[in-house]
Amino acid sequence: MTHQKQSYDPLNAADARLAILRMLKDDHQRLKSGFHEFAYLNSVERLEIGPPLIDVTCDLLEIYAALEEDIFYPGIRDFLSEPALVDEALIEHMTLKLLIAELRDLSSRKLGQCDAVFTVLGEYVVHHIHKEESGLFVLLGFAGPDWIEMLDAMQERRDELEALLEAGNRFIKQTEVRSPLNGDQPNSFNVDTPKTILH
Secondary structure, eight states: OOOOOOOOOOSSHHHHHHHHHHHHHHHHHHHHHHHHHHHTOOHHHHHHTHHHHHHHHHHHHHHHHHHIIIIIHHHHGGGOSOTHHHHHHHHHHHHHHHHHHHHHHOTTOOHHHHHHHHHHHHHHHHHHHHHIIIIIHHHOOSSSSOHHHHHHHHHHHHHHHHHHHHTTOOOEEESSOOOTTTTOOOOOOOTTSSOEEEO
16 A cells, blocks of 8 residues: 555646546555455454554545545536536545544544444445546546646645655645535646645
8 A cells, every 4th residue: 555656757738638547546546455455354454454554545545535626626627528527526525534534533443433434435435436437537538627737736736745644744634615516616726725735
């Protein structure tokens, strides 16, 4: 589950679009691998390996969600034939965050509780990934935002969040509440705008 930095150096907009989708699919695969690994731990391994595996998986999920919510979804929304898919994805993210918050609050790390919440989280994540890759990604044509600018912004945001995480700041919070249903969506890739941050 250790994140290995990928090198995305696009030559043109088409390459940048593919690099963005590959970046997100790489996250999808790492997330699924984390939940799959946990599912096959025995009871002793879950006591020893389970807690750090849960933390690493939740860290990745929070960073992934921040990239999509702050940059990817706002950038592609106006170019989708079914923009409601973005609304649905944002609502799914809200559910994922509630489950992550529950895991973070389980300070006692009771085996049964933690296992159950993490298992349900995994089911939601797999569902979200399937909908995204078979629906939203498929509808995303080559016509769209400035893919190169978006890729640069996503790489910069990831580096920023990972640096904060490495400095010991684990949890992510929203500094600006944005409802997916009221059209209150940022439309810029400027990484200095209000965004999801680690604290």
